[in-house]
Amino acid sequence: xxxxxxxxxxxxxxxxxxxxxxxxxxxxxxxxxxxxxxxxxxxxxxxxxxxxxxxxxxxxxxxxxxxxxxxxxxxxxxxxxxxxxxxxxxxx
Numbered sequence: 001x002x003x004x005x006x007x008x009x010x011x012x013x014x015x016x017x018x019x020x021x022x023x024x025x026x027x028x029x030x031x032x033x034x035x036x037x038x039x040x041x042x043x044x045x046x047x048x049x050x051x052x053x054x055x056x057x058x059x060x061x062x063x064x065x066x067x068x069x070x071x072x073x074x075x076x077x078x079x080x081x082x083x084x085x086x087x088x089x090x091x092x
Contacts, residue, residue: 002026004039005038011041013053015051016051024052026057028057036059041055
């Protein structure tokens with residue numbers, strides 16, 4: 001996706017100081033690629049400690065995110081739902 005929207009850019013996702021490459025990708029179907037809003041490459045050293053950079057794609061799918069009303073936010077007072085995945089059981 002990045003290459004499609006940045007035809008003349010020479011940004012890479014991995015480098016060892018001597019050579020660089022676009023080794024990290026986001027693959028999408030042709031139909032989904034038509035929903036592409038933007039695609040960017042960000043440094044990751046401070047976030048992950050990786051020598052790879054992060055590829056970020058924003059797609060406009062038309063799916064609306066559910067937004068809570070102000071009244072519900074006040075009632076919940078910042079409560080969050082925590083899922084304990086380590087205690088989840090396999091579905092049979």
